[in-house]
Amino acid sequence: MSKSFTLVVPASSANIGPGFDVLGIGLDLFLTIKASVDSQVDTSSYDSNCHLSYEGDNAQNVPLEASKNLVTNAALYVLRCNGMSLFPLGTRIHVNNPIPLGRGLGSSAAAIVGGIMLANEIGGFGFDKLRLMDYCLMIERHPDNIAAAMLGGFVGSYLNELSEEDQLYKSVPLEYILPKLSTPSDKVLSTQPPKEIGEYLKYDFNPKVKCITIIPQFELSTEKARAVLPESYTKPDIIFNLQRLAILTLALAQDPPNHNLIYNSMKDKIHQPYRASLIPGLENVLASVTPTSDPGLCGICLSGAGPTILCLATDNYETIASKVVSIFKESGVECTWKVLGLAYDGATVEQN
Numbered sequence: 001m002s003k004s005f006t007l008v009v010p011a012s013s014a015n016i017g018p019g020f021d022v023l024g025i026g027l028d029l030f031l032t033i034k035a036s037v038d039s040q041v042d043t044s045s046y047d048s049n050c051h052l053s054y055e056g057d058n059a060q061n062v063p064l065e066a067s068k069n070l071v072t073n074a075a076l077y078v079l080r081c082n083g084m085s086l087f088p089l090g091t092r093i094h095v096n097n098p099i100p101l102g103r104g105l106g107s108s109a110a111a112i113v114g115g116i117m118l119a120n121e122i123g124g125f126g127f128d129k130l131r132l133m134d135y136c137l138m139i140e141r142h143p144d145n146i147a148a149a150m151l152g153g154f155v156g157s158y159l160n161e162l163s164e165e166d167q168l169y170k171s172v173p174l175e176y177i178l179p180k181l182s183t184p185s186d187k188v189l190s191t192q193p194p195k196e197i198g199e200y201l202k203y204d205f206n207p208k209v210k211c212i213t214i215i216p217q218f219e220l221s222t223e224k225a226r227a228v229l230p231e232s233y234t235k236p237d238i239i240f241n242l243q244r245l246a247i248l249t250l251a252l253a254q255d256p257p258n259h260n261l262i263y264n265s266m267k268d269k270i271h272q273p274y275r276a277s278l279i280p281g282l283e284n285v286l287a288s289v290t291p292t293s294d295p296g297l298c299g300i301c302l303s304g305a306g307p308t309i310l311c312l313a314t315d316n317y318e319t320i321a322s323k324v325v326s327i328f329k330e331s332g333v334e335c336t337w338k339v340l341g342l343a344y345d346g347a348t349v350e351q352n
């Protein structure tokens with residue numbers, strides 16, 4: 001038996017200012033996974049029967065053992081939930097990843113979505129994208145960039161209130177979801193994830209608005225950037241974000257775009273102020289780049305958990321990016337930048 005296919009999964013920018021853990025945009029920068037299974041090829045000497053290779057960002061530090069790599073480990077989780085403890089003999093996987101790791105551009109979401117889809121194809125399970133989202137959300141437990149990577153475009157999400165029994169499975173620690181091979185198999189592994197963990201809706205997005213991503217040359221793990229957030233918020237701060245969120249989702253679809261409206265509705269009091277302590281220059285960047293000082297700018301925010309800055313703009317991309325780069329430089333932070341459009345289709349699979 002032999003088959004081969006290619007998965008393509010977009011990067012993403014989550015939050016978009018006030019939509020913490022809610023909004024995400026799929027970006028046209030793609031993780032590609034080429035997979036083949038050929039039972040004539042002996043891969044039994046490789047971890048979990050899987051010959052894994054990787055090219056792209058941070059290649060020297062990405063593990064090539066299938067049970068330690070995020071893409072293949074996510075795939076193993078789905079295989080194990082569905083009665084396959086390892087990859088089939090003859091599995092070869094090549095990952096090409098231009099999405100910078102740990103920068104707030106959804107590299108982990110793309111890796112998880114890619115891994116979950118990889119298992120769906122290898123196992124021939126036939127799960128649709130909505131069911132695959134349940135598997136993804138057992139691993140990365142905020143839906144914003146998982147939804148953008150899987151579904152594409154500009155997406156809003158919420159998590160359903162689960163039944164008490166399902167809540168138990170949803171709160172299983174990640175080490176049981178993604179176990180090392182040596183971990184004895186556990187009841188959880190033979191248990192499917194709860195159904196319909198979240199709901200997702202794609203919004204219109206004016207294609208004249210482009211995404212300038214200014215990417216600092218240091219990594220900030222999402223885990224660390226979540227750890228600085230408070231457990232509770234004041235009523236005025238919550239209302240501040242909710243009011244802007246309601247306007248922003250429609251403002252980004254309007255034609256012509258209203259730059260000032262988008263700019264003001266992309267302000268946030270829930271995550272950015274707390275993360276400034278981890279990102280030198282962030283406060284200055286957010287305060288200094290406006291539609292008045294920088295014509296063409298529609299809005300500016302932290303991309304995901306940072307440190308990347310997302311500027312939405314209709315014009316003057318290079319001028320805007322250069323200004324952000326130079327403000328970061330004053331704080332000793334070097335950056336690169338890219339102008340990206342939306343990835344409307346989300347994750348795709350093509351049989352070769």
Ligand SMILES: Nc1ncnc2c1ncn2[C@@H]1O[C@H](COP(=O)(O)OP(=O)(O)O)[C@@H](O)[C@H]1O
Pocket residue numbers: 031062063069070071095097100101102103104105106107108109111220221222223304305
């Ligand atoms: N293609 C990939 N292959 C293996 N591991 C990956 C891949 N993409 C992301 N990761 C893992 O996810 C981590 C980054 O996740 P995270 O801290 O959530 O940042 P972000 O998702 O914003 O890039 C990386 O350090 C790496 O461990």
Ligand SMILES: N[C@@H](CCOP(=O)(O)O)C(=O)O
Pocket residue numbers: 012014015020021022103104105106107108109142144145222225226271303304305306
């Ligand atoms: N809502 C999350 C989004 C994290 O995105 P990432 O691209 O940084 O992984 C958060 O802000 O923590």
